[in-house]
Amino acid sequence: MPSPRIKHVRVQHVDQSIWGHLAEREKTLPLVTPMDEYGQFKQERGSWFWDSGAAVVEIETDDGIVGTGWCEDGCCTIKPIIDNHLSRLLLDQNPLEVEGLWERMFRATIPYGRKGIALMAISAIDIALWDLAGRALGKPVYELLGGPVRSSIPVYASALHPVDPQKVRQEAETYVEAGYTAMKARFPCGPGDGPAGMIRNEEHIRNIREAIGPGVDLMADAYMGWNLHYAVRMCRRLEKYDLAWVEEPLLPDDLAGYAKLRRETPIPISAGEHEYTRWGFQQIIDAEALDILQPDLRRCGGFTEAKKIAALAVSAGLTLIPHAYGITHLHFVAATPCCPMAEHFPLPCWDAPPGGDFEPTFLGEPEPSGGSVVLSDEPGLGGVTINPKLLAAT
Ligand SMILES: [Mg+2]
Structure with a gap:
């Protein structure tokens, strides 16, 4: 043939x-960003981020x-x-x-x-x-990757922006009720907010931990908005909330800073959504900069490269949890033993999808039920378009 x-x-x-509705909503939702110290661009990510x-x-x-x-x-x-x-x-x-x-x-x-x-x-x-x-x-892509290593893919709820504390509390409770066993929040503040911002960061985490209790994993994302000194002080304040990880506290190239931070806190540190190829991730591993690698297959080189990054993670004793939701990541996690779960972007109970002409970006994408996703056995990426x-x- x-x-x-x-x-x-x-x-x-x-x-x-x-990213669908998340990208539109995050243009104006509060969260710390790498532009935290530049007042003109501090308030809204949409003021400096590239177009959708x-x-x-x-x-x-x-x-x-x-x-x-x-x-x-x-x-x-x-x-x-x-x-x-x-x-x-x-x-x-x-x-x-x-x-x-x-x-x-x-x-x-x-x-x-x-x-x-x-x-x-x-x-x-x-x-x-x-x-x-x-x-x-x-055959489905997960079969080509070596076959499924799990029959369903656990996902964590990734939202919990620092809006009104009562809304955040309700939101966290809805995720527990929906069956999620892990969820991730966004920090509101960075060094540009001074010491009062540290209190706001801690209050956001405390509020969620109190809402969900001790039996649910809680993570939080600093989206590159801190520096090493701030991150060390912040992590010390957060240690009593038993965080499963703090994500991207520093800029992606600050591997020395990440390595120092890891030596200063028992909280696991994650990053990798802004890194590329096996060589980029090897540098992270060589620097002992991270506990959890978070490559995004739509950035790091696709399935072919992500397989190699996963092999590096295993031999370094690291966990790999891909960045963001998507059918690519569901197939990858399904077939990759060192990937315990995927990220999911639920619409918070207090918010609505963007209005106007907003349409879902993808059709046919599977949705979680009870905190996990089951993939079909349709060929390729399962007909997601x-x-x-x-x-x-x-
Ligand atoms: Mg992130």
Whole structure:
């Protein structure tokens, strides 16, 4: 039987984030960010963050099988990278040769790649190739990754923005009632808020811990908004709340700071959503900078690279919990022993989805029930698609 060949590579930008309602709502929700000390950009993430947007990549074979992948695309840069460069490394190649295709795309983009947007483009292509392989072989991606190691995927509720304390309390209680056994909050303050902000950070965590009791895991995300001195002081204040981890307290490149922080606090430290490739994660491991690695398959290099990052995590004795929700991460966690759970973005009980023309970014995405997700055995990524209304609107 002749090998399939890639005949078409199509890329489309859509004006909506792969994070769906969370991206729209976080433009104005309170949370600390890396711009904490710059007053002009302090109050709202929407004042400085890139525009919402996604790139959808379709790869079609000569026998008409189409695989679909996606990544963030706030600056509309993914289509030119793929159309002007990467597509020529893909056309007429065998789409099932994912290792070689990844290697050639990575090597070809070294002068402008290695991290950031070029790796997002490679990630979207790699995800499309794995979806395509599943469709060609009639198997779900988690089977191609080695088969399921768990029959359902636990997810943690990731929201709990620092809004009115009574709302936060109710929100936390709804997650316990829904069956979540872990949840993650966002800190409100960083060094720009001074000592009073430390009290606000602690009050947010105390409020949630009191609402959920001791038998539920609680984590909290500082979204790169602290510095080492602040993080050490803050973690000391938080130790009595038994946090499962503090996430991204420092900028991603401050590996020395992360390593020092880990030596100063018993709270596990996580990060990795802004890191790329096996080489980036190897540097984290070599620096003993983190306890939990959080790569995002839509950034770090897709399934092909995430498998290697997971192997590094295992041999370093680390846990891997991918960043953010998505069908890619559900398939990956299903098949990867060192990944105990995935992240989920529930809509808080006190909030409503954005109004106007807002549509879900994906159709067919499985939703958790009782704090976990069960995947179908449909081929590829289980028929999850970008909402055609968004595609038609661009
Ligand atoms: Mg995070």
